[in-house]
Amino acid sequence: MTHIPAPRTRSTVAEDATTLRSLYEAPEVLRVVNVWDAVSARVVAELPGTRAIATAGHGIAASHGYADGEQIPLHLMLEAVGRIVSATDLPVSADLDGGFGDAGETVRRAIGVGVSGANIEDQLRPLAESAKLVADVVKAGEREGVSFALNARTDAFVRGGDRPLDDIIADAIERGRAYLDAGATCVFVPGILDADVTRRLVEGIGVRKISVIGLPGALSAAEYESLGVARVSYGPMPQNVALTALKKLGTSLLADGVIPSDTEMLNNF
Incomplete structure (x- = not known):
């Protein structure tokens, strides 16, 4: 029998x-x-x-047919996230891009749809503006009775351009410290980070205080x-892998292939 998760109450979101x-x-x-998706x-x-x-x-x-970068209307994003929340009992952290104009x-x-944490870029x-955004998010959670788990993202690496690596690392550390001071739970530093760069970021921002992305080459x-x-x-990347598998399967089926015998029936709603 398929397990049906219980609806999220404000108390449940706070616990999450x-x-x-x-x-x-x-x-x-x-x-x-x-x-x-769900x-x-x-x-x-x-x-x-x-x-x-x-x-x-x-x-x-x-x-939904939109490009990345807040091109999707916020109500569609939140509807999709709400369906994801409804599909599981686990805590859900949502990627909310740059906050869609009003992060709080x-x-x-x-x-309101059951999210207990988020990434916001x-x-x-400017640093002062970004730190205020973090503070606004934390205060929004407090007003809702939720100690919101904000994974504050800095784009120091992905938007670093041709700046020297030492400058990028210093910028990420300065921003990360400011976001933690403003109430963020963790600091997300996307980019392909080798061991030396990661060590420097952890030393500068804090142990168990940074989040990374697992890209090819990481x-x-x-x-x-x-x-x-x-x-x-x-x-x-998980969606890219799934779509790659779909593309390969479609190519095979259109060439008179068959569905692989080890295929599982996973859409168990």
Whole structure:
């Protein structure tokens, strides 16, 4: 029989936020396999090692026919996230891009659909503006009675351009410290980070205080864990892998292939 998750109450969301924050602080790195709809959330949630669900903003936008970068209307994003929340009992952290113009209000609405944490990008806005955005998100959670688990993202690396690496690292550290001071739970530093760069970021921002993305060419989750990283996510890559598999299958079927015999029936709603 398919398990039907209970609806999220404000009390449940508050408990989820506490759980999510504790997962960031735990010695074991939090691995989150990003999802983009209810069925992908259900599949990932049923895996034995899954302790929390994280959405991929890029993946949700793409599944609705929009480009990444807040091109999808906020109400569609939140509707999709709400369906993901309804598919699992686990805490859900949502990718909310840059906050859709009003990060505090966006988080208030996200809490309303059951979200207990989020990634929000600084997009390399001026530091004071970015720190205020973080503070606004934290205050929005407090007004809702939720100690919201904000994974504050700095784009120091992905928008770093041709700046010297030392300058990029220094910028990420300065921003990360400011976001933690403003109440963020963790600092997300996307980019392909080698061991030396990761070590410097952890030393500068804090042990179990940074989050990274597992892209091709990155370290393994176990290696990041040994360096003191709190969380590893995979962004749009799980969806890309799924779509690659679909493309390969479609090519085979159109060439008179057959469905592989080891295919599982996973869409168990």
